[in-house]
Amino acid sequence: MVRWFQSFHRPPRPGRAESGGAPEQDLVAPSRLAALRTALAGIGTTLDEGVTCAELTREAVRQVGGAAAVLRVDGEGAARYEAVRGDPALLPGVPWALAAARETSGPEKARSLIPYSSAGRARPALCVSLTTGEHPYGGLVCAREREAFTEEEAVFLSLLAERAASHIRHAREHERVSGMVGNLQRALLAEPGRPHPNLDVAIRYLPVGQSALVGGDWCETVRLHFGRTLLVVGDVMGHGLEAAVDMTAYRSSLRYIASADLPPHRVLRRLDDSASAEPDRRPATCLIARVDPNRGQVTLASAGHLPPAVIDGQGRISLLPVPVGPPLGTGLGGYEPATYQLDPTQTLVLFTDGLVEHRDEDIDHSLDRLAGVAVAATAGVEDVIDTVLARLDARHAEDDVAVLAAQLHDRVPGGDGEHA
Incomplete structure (x- = not known):
């Protein structure tokens, strides 16, 4: 009504009905x-x-x-x-x-x-x-x-x-x-853990587009015994809330599995077994780096993920070869470790593919662009990430971007470098 x-x-005006037409209010x-x-x-x-x-x-x-x-x-x-x-x-x-x-x-x-x-x-x-x-x-x-x-x-x-x-x-x-x-989404984007005081770490996350605060990309740090720290970067297939939900499941599993202090390739194997047992879980790529400052070493393992970069004392970037296993959630396993020396003059950079990939561009060319970035020799971890994101125009990336940078430094007096 x-x-x-x-x-x-x-009063209503005479309608056209009076002259044979249709009513005016019709x-x-x-x-x-x-x-x-x-x-x-x-x-x-x-x-x-x-x-x-x-x-x-x-x-x-x-x-x-x-x-x-x-x-x-x-x-x-x-x-x-x-x-x-x-x-x-x-x-x-x-x-x-x-x-x-x-x-x-x-x-x-x-x-x-x-x-x-x-x-x-x-x-x-x-x-x-x-x-x-x-x-x-x-x-x-x-x-x-x-x-x-x-x-x-x-x-x-x-x-x-x-x-x-x-x-x-x-x-x-x-x-x-x-x-x-x-x-x-804010609740899902949990803060990563704290590394040991003998390691400087910076993390940056940029979701693609404006409609989401978080997607399937993630970074994590886990303290291990004897001053070692586990650094992790992962990328769940897809975007938005659904990918973020699976991302939290992978992160939760990782924290639980990492508490057993397994080597990186065995952590990946356990993560793969856990994810493949859930048919609705989306596949994910993952790169794990276990940093041991006492030995000056980093041990890496990859589940379908891009290799990490290392920046030397002159600010030059190179990629560290890592054997690549299947993505998590496939149930195929087959992950292998690779160990490299790492000293305080170097910066280790882990990242997801959104940082470098462009549609219709060969991945080798994408990685070459990263290797061509020049970084100040004295740059700290925050400055390293700022430089890399700016030079690769990550603000306009075609996919979510997650970047983690880590540098060794002298042990903090009174720190917990020997035990977790």
Whole structure:
């Protein structure tokens, strides 16, 4: 039922039915249906509530002239006009609109007369409810200079308002769900553990696009006995929340398995067994580096992951060859270790493929671009990551990016370099 208000009512004008034509108020006339279809198509083009309100008032003015605004009432009863279109001086005061909006909420109020005066004379004004189902979002208020609104116009505007209210509901629901997803993503993006004091570590994570806070890429550090630290970078297939959920499962498994102080290739084997036992778990690549400062060594193992880079004392980057086994979750196993010397003048860099890969580019060429980056010889781990991300334009990467940089340094006095 259409509920509408205007400051004065005049008898309906003779319709075309008197001369043999269709009734003027006949909304099923093809021309009116076409106009209605066009008008409705222009409302709710985005999931932005403010844009939807602006589209509604713009279309209302286009259809009936004058001025239009959306009446908003906050939780404390304060009211205001939003999305004003046309001459604001034509609009009735907010108290009039509030009174009209209250009348529209009555179950039997089809129309009502509420006086509205401006510039010493009565002007026509109309308010239709901005409601969908049991969800009120305010009202659409329209006003113009002289001619009273017809019932046909009121029906037309109420249909536009219903359309807008439906999209406002969708926009608010989308915002609510997006907020829940964002909170969940933040919870999933747990901070990695602390390395031993004999190792400087920096980590950076850049999700692809603007719609996600976290995806399937991750970094982790785990303290082991005798001053050793496990450094891990992984990449779960896919993006967004689903990949992030599986990412947390891999991280949780890793922390549990790493507590047994196994060598990197055996950690990967246990992770692969665990993931392959869950058919819904997405495959993932993973690179593990166990850094032993006392021996000046790093032992690496890879599950389908790109090799790490090492930056020498002159700032030159090279890649460390590592035997590559199958991705985690395949159940195939077959991981092998590789050990290299590492000293405090070098920086170890682990990364996911989003840092270097470009669509339609050979991976060897992508890795060559990384090797061509020059880094200051005295750069710390934070500066190393900043330089690499900037030179490779990681802010515009085509995939999620996770980077971990680590440097050995002299043991901190009183630190826990010998035991976990």
